[in-house]
Amino acid sequence: MDIDFSAFHFLRPLWLLLIVPALLLPWAWLRRHDLKRQLKGLIAPHLIEPLLITPDDQQRLRPVHLLALLLGLGAVAAAGPTWTQDTPDFVDNRAPLILAIDLSPSMDADDVPPSRLSAAKHKLHDLIQRRAGARTALIAYAGGAHLVLPATEDPELLDTFLQALSTDLIGQAGKDVVGVIELARKLLDAEKMPGTLLLVTDGAAPEQFEEIPKRLSGSDLQVLVLAVGSQDGGVLLDAKGRPRITDDGQPLQATFDSQALKQLAQAADAPLGSLTLNDDDLDWITLHAQQHFQAVQGDEQQVHWKDAGYWLCWPLALIALFCVRRGWRVNWLGLLLIVMLSAPSQPARAGALADAFFTPDQQGRWAFEHGHFPQAAEHFHDPFWKGVAAYNAADYPAALASFARLDSALAHFYLGNIYVRLFKFPQAISAYQQALQKQADFPQAKANLALAQALLKDYEDQQEAGTPDEKADKVVEDQTPSQGGQQKQVSTPQAASDQLWLNNLTTSPAQFLKRKFMLQNAARQPAGGTQ
Known part of the structure; x- marks a missing residue:
């Protein structure tokens, strides 16, 4: 265990005052058992020495010494010695990663069973769980690039939206890597730290190769390309996993352009990897992301000090065991223990x-x-x-009750995280803003504030896009991946309140994303195309 003595201190230093009585106990015991002092004034001084019979006691260690040691060592343990800072996992600044997954129709090919897209989502699920506590963002793209979630430390929230992705969410055909890079750069500008963009795709658009290096110039964004597919290609599948048939009754084939992927990697100056059956691809992604982050990372925020006092409990227990020795009188120690154990x-x-x-x-x-x-x-x-x-x-109610008692930047940050997980975006925004008021230099709170604002804006856009003549009830198509791709009709009241809308959102994230992408495409059209 390495100790940085420059950072060594005590969390509760007032407990060290107990060391004073620990030092005084042996002195008081010796003073109490000093026969010369007790006989002083009763017998003439010149007679004390000849009359005093001192027993030949070679025993040096006495109960009072162990009691003093117990008290002194216990004081150090209770004072909370510390030399390392302790940060909860999801506040840790570990290699920010932006996942960009291709949703073009070719990702429905079955050459990587059950399909390229399903295999990619399964692999990214494992990556998200492995990176629990690190900041991860999600982008979906085809002919246009769309932000699904800004960087977040919540793997469950991220995986919920990842599993809702399908090739029918984006109407435009193509592979807009340039748009992905623009979105990724905006995310890193909000994060104010370097990061890595992982492109999970089965091809590329050659007309963008010249533009890609220009968009990456001057940024701290590293690009990785993870190829999904096999050289032989595969049959395109429909939403129910059945082969798509051409007009002449033949299965529709999907190609895999390895040459285009190599050119894409070259244009982005990116390492090129491929999907594997084991975790080699995950190790490859993690290694590149961490190496890039460590090369250009900024200062890491630390928040709490780890209390190492509990390690002293074992030597304290051992000393207490040695106190129980035959022939020792430990009346006052026993009295002390009885008082301690009988206390409420x-x-x-x-x-x-x-x-x-x-x-x-x-x-x-x-x-x-x-x-x-x-x-x-x-x-x-x-x-x-x-x-x-x-x-x-x-246990979010208990967590809310605990953090509500505190008024620190980190407590408000946690409150914001809880509200986002509960899909209470206005409350989350308020909590993050209070965290930034307490601590202006808090990049995690700034990034999560942007996440909550983006999700709230998506809700407001849906409310504005709603037509006033909708029926009182509507049918929601549940496409949640946990249902095995099956569709079920759920009759719900029209969203007349925030809570009801949030309930519908958690029921069908796929519909939420499809509506979101449609609104974003509509907003881009007057501006002359995609990003």
């Missing part, structure tokens, strides 16, 4: 033994570090870490 205690959490040696926060820390977040939330008394544990346990 909190409800049992991990057993009497754990309560005797560990504080609730120390038990919470142990549970948190071992991934037992619900138990950690029960143990913690510290409202910040109680909220973090409840957040990780997806």
